[in-house]
Amino acid sequence: MPERAATIIGGGIGGLAAAIALHRRGWRVEVLERAAEFTEIGAGISLWPNALRALEVLGLDGAVRALGAVEAAGGVRDRQGRWLSRTDNAELARRFGHPLVVVHRADLLRALTEALPADSLRSGSEVSAVRDDGHRLVVDHRRGESRPDLVVGADGLRSAVRRALWPDAAGPRYAGYTAWRTVTEPLAGPPSEGAVTWGRGARLGYTALPGGRMYCFATASLPAGTATGSSEYAELLRRFGSWPDPIPALLDAVPADAVLRHDLYDLPPLPSFVHGRVALLGDAAHAMTPNLGQGACQALEDAVTLAHCLDGTPDVAAALRSYDLLRRPRTQAITRRSARLGAVGQLSWPPAVLLRDTAARLMPPRAPLRSMTSVLGWTAPGHRVTATESESH
Numbered sequence: 001m002p003e004r005a006a007t008i009i010g011g012g013i014g015g016l017a018a019a020i021a022l023h024r025r026g027w028r029v030e031v032l033e034r035a036a037e038f039t040e041i042g043a044g045i046s047l048w049p050n051a052l053r054a055l056e057v058l059g060l061d062g063a064v065r066a067l068g069a070v071e072a073a074g075g076v077r078d079r080q081g082r083w084l085s086r087t088d089n090a091e092l093a094r095r096f097g098h099p100l101v102v103v104h105r106a107d108l109l110r111a112l113t114e115a116l117p118a119d120s121l122r123s124g125s126e127v128s129a130v131r132d133d134g135h136r137l138v139v140d141h142r143r144g145e146s147r148p149d150l151v152v153g154a155d156g157l158r159s160a161v162r163r164a165l166w167p168d169a170a171g172p173r174y175a176g177y178t179a180w181r182t183v184t185e186p187l188a189g190p191p192s193e194g195a196v197t198w199g200r201g202a203r204l205g206y207t208a209l210p211g212g213r214m215y216c217f218a219t220a221s222l223p224a225g226t227a228t229g230s231s232e233y234a235e236l237l238r239r240f241g242s243w244p245d246p247i248p249a250l251l252d253a254v255p256a257d258a259v260l261r262h263d264l265y266d267l268p269p270l271p272s273f274v275h276g277r278v279a280l281l282g283d284a285a286h287a288m289t290p291n292l293g294q295g296a297c298q299a300l301e302d303a304v305t306l307a308h309c310l311d312g313t314p315d316v317a318a319a320l321r322s323y324d325l326l327r328r329p330r331t332q333a334i335t336r337r338s339a340r341l342g343a344v345g346q347l348s349w350p351p352a353v354l355l356r357d358t359a360a361r362l363m364p365p366r367a368p369l370r371s372m373t374s375v376l377g378w379t380a381p382g383h384r385v386t387a388t389e390s391e392s393h
Contacts, residue, residue: 044215
């Protein structure tokens with residue numbers, strides 16, 4: 001087939017991964033990013049076995065693993081610091097072929113950009129319109145006009161591509177709680193395992209990054225747009241500074257200007273992820289709450305699945321219909337599951353909190369991993385299922 005061109009709108013994790021997957025299959029790609037540079041100001045990100053399989057398809061699993069830290073163990077604690085459930089990462093790796101790896105978002109984004117030709121990365125290229133003139137797709141942007149064979153909308157929760165081509169679709173919905181994210185300075189003796197502590201209408205979790213740093217995240221049930229009236233670091237200390245060890249020490253190691261806060265949203269289910277030769281990917285298609293740590297993981301799955309569906313066929317529209325059939329049911333189910341887990345974690349009525357914590361404490365040790373098989377046991381289309389993966393199903 002002659003060389004085909006793809007315009008990817010959005011230079012985040014999903015958009016860059018899609019560009020890499022297509023580029024390695026002979027497509028001419030351009031990534032249009034409205035920001036002045038390809039960068040990420042976020043904190044940590046969890047890459048579960050399914051994400052590492054997707055990175056394996058892209059040829060980047062080794063490079064990304066070298067940038068991150070493997071979580072040895074983790075689990076859930078109650079407000080007094082008692083363990084409710086624990087997970088052994090060695091068992092995770094045995095079941096699913098890969099461990100849980102935590103990396104800084106900026107490091108992951110850098111690895112993805114370095115895997116693409118420099119001239120395919122076009123920052124400062126905000127898109128003003130996407131249309132189909134009946135013969136070719138047309139993308140108007142700050143740098144001019146593109147006429148690709150394929151457009152991928154990977155422009156996030158408030159996707160302009162989705163608003164333009166899915167005008168009747170419901171917008172993002174507030175999950176009912178806000179989140180703080182931060183990374184500590186290097187610690188002399190960082191915790192040996194990660195944990196999420198459940199409170200009443202609030203949670204705080206932490207996990208290791210390379211170099212003795214810890215990634216910390218917290219949530220609190222508040223109306224959307226609630227102003228703190230103080231610095232976000234001061235608010236984090238006020239809400240969580242008296243929680244059980246090692247939380248106070250971790251917060252003491254956080255730079256006062258390094259706390260990010262975002263209200264959390266997900267996306268109601270779309271009837272389709274495709275519109276002719278335009279496909280939505282990642283948060284633009286299925287934004288989800290972070291309770292399962294699957295947002296970026298699902299975007300990586302999207303990217304390699306999209307490229308697989310387009311491989312070997314000149315009919316882009318038909319390939320995208322296959323992509324939609326493969327990705328929409330799975331990602332929408334995971335979005336619902338993440339929302340349910342978040343609702344449980346944010347319970348605040350004392351009898352409900354007691355019941356939740358008791359149920360978690362009585363759960364068999366291997367039940368949490370077993371329950372995640374449908375999520376973590378994903379295999380990239382066109383790739384053989386290994387014996388280890390077969391055993392986990």
